[in-house]
Amino acid sequence: MQPTLETERLILRAFNLADASRVQKLAGNIEVASTTLSIPYPYPDGAAEEWISTNTIRASNGEGFPFAVTRKDDHALIGCMSLNLSKPDQRGELSYWSGKPYWGHGYATEAAKRVIQFGFEQLELNKIMAAAMAKNPSSSNVMKKVGMKYEGEFKQHIFKWGEFEDLVFYGLTRADYEQLNR
Template identity: 70%
Template sequence: MQPIFETERLLLRPFELTDASKVQELAGDIEVAKTTLSIPYPYPDGAAESWISGCKERSQEGVGFTYAIVSKDNHSLIGCMSINVSKSHKRGELAYWLGKPFWGHGYATEAARRLVAFGFKELDLNKVWAAAMTKNPASSNVMKKVGMKLEGQFQQHILKWNEFEDLVFYGLTKRDYTDSIL
């Protein structure tokens, strides 16, 4: 069973089908979709329900842990934070998005810190990494704030909406994470 986490301001819990309309609304914002690797625009009807069902399956298999980021104050959905696990390499990819009204408040960093700790302490990963489009410096800043280091930039690495986009990759090893909290 996927654990639930609390931070100072947030509750990180598995998505529920009742979150689907809010996921479609928040993730379906063009400003959110254009700087993420896999969110479609326009966000199709029924896609959120399928995605949530897939999240539950990946969690049960132990290969992906996707969390609804929820405000503890008013219980509203803010966004998503996930860690996708490569068991054979003991590595996890951190991925996230926030609804535009919640940008710039430190929510992504707060949620990322908790999921990085989950990756190293509970999942016993050796490395946590993440990628972002170079045109999304706010995402790179989250990675830096949780201790990740720039590992490289891949030119024209993905095709998003008929445009090739550059990606930056950040990573943090368990050794560096452990050294940073001592």
């Protein structure tokens, strides 16, 4: 069962099918989709419902936790913060997107900090990593702000929308997390 997490301004909860139209609208924005690894554009009808259903199963199996990031004050769904697990490696991969109207407010950083805390303190992971397109420095900045360290760049690692894209990788080990939180 997926927990609900809270921060000062946010509630991170499981997605439900009622979120589908909002997911399609926010994630389907070309500026959001163009800087993510796997969000399609245009965002097809029915894809949000399928994604939510698949992620509900993954969360119930403990394979990953896609959190709907919502504001406490108005309960607006503003994005997604996911932690996908590799149980044998005791590792999680953080991935996220925010709707364009919510860029620049620190929501992604706030949500990422809380999900990282969940990963290390509740799931007892040894490492949490994240990847971003090199052309998306805002995503890299989130990773840096939560204490992740740059681990390298994979040149032309993915093929998106007819072009090869470079990916940058960041990571945080349990030991480094504990050092940061002393």
